[in-house]
Amino acid sequence: MKDAGELIREAVTAWPGVTAVRHRFGGTEYRYGKKEMGHVHGDRLADLPLPRRIHDEVIASGRAQPHHILPQTGWVSVWMSGPEDAADVIELFRLQYDRYAKTASQSSV
Numbered sequence: 001m002k003d004a005g006e007l008i009r010e011a012v013t014a015w016p017g018v019t020a021v022r023h024r025f026g027g028t029e030y031r032y033g034k035k036e037m038g039h040v041h042g043d044r045l046a047d048l049p050l051p052r053r054i055h056d057e058v059i060a061s062g063r064a065q066p067h068h069i070l071p072q073t074g075w076v077s078v079w080m081s082g083p084e085d086a087a088d089v090i091e092l093f094r095l096q097y098d099r100y101a102k103t104a105s106q107s108s109v
Contacts, residue, residue, distance in 0.1 A: 004043040007086035012037075012093045017101065030093060032100040037093055046078045046089045048096060063088060 023029035027041035038048030064076035
């Protein structure tokens with residue numbers, strides 16, 4: 001069975017315009033164009049920057065927690081205990097991807 005980080009990488013990098021690069025604090029950063037969608041530290045932790053409204057919604061629903069180091073920011077953290085948690089993280093990355101792709105298509109019109 002694949003680990004959480006590998007499952008996330010396969011899913012997220014399959015989307016057009018997404019690249020994976022080494023994150024400055026370790027792990028893998030996923031970008032849409034030049035914008036960071038979020039990053040994953042191994043198989044245990046994902047961090048994503050979200051607009052305040054979405055940030056508050058995903059925390060209230062239990063899908064994420066305030067960022068583990070910078071809780072007052074718009075970032076959220078998702079702790080993973082195994083591959084079974086990858087799907088939830090992929091959904092949050094998909095939310096990011098859809099927001100960024102929509103913004104990119106609107107700016108090119």
